[in-house]
Amino acid sequence: MSVKIVYKNCTGCQACFRHCPNDVIGWNEEKKLPYIAYQDECSHCGVCALECKFDAIKHTMPLACWLDISTLTPAVRPVKDFNWRNWVVK
Ligand code: SF4
Ligand code: SF4
DSSP: OEEEEOTTTOOOOOHHHHHOTTOOEEEETTTTEEEESOGGGOOOOOHHHHHOTTSOEEEEOOGGGGEETTTTEESSSOGGGEETTTTEEO
């Protein structure tokens, strides 16, 4: 799994940096932009994406997270339907 910052959308508002409970997101004072400082510490709680008002945080998950290994069928609906902002699968 990984969390990424989409810099073309990022305004440098610092919301993700201020709200990440695990201090995964660092702040580059020179560039005035956030960066992913400790990817492995990310618990994918979704707080950064919820707090970002500019759609500049993306989470990705490996296929294994979306499949039921015993049946090889999707455990949840496709990733494109997952809405991190509302925490629901539509
Ligand atoms: S909350 Fe979004 S727009 Fe603000 S600094 Fe973080 S990624 Fe950039
Ligand atoms: S998903 Fe949670 S732990 Fe991971 S970077 Fe965002 S706020 Fe931090």
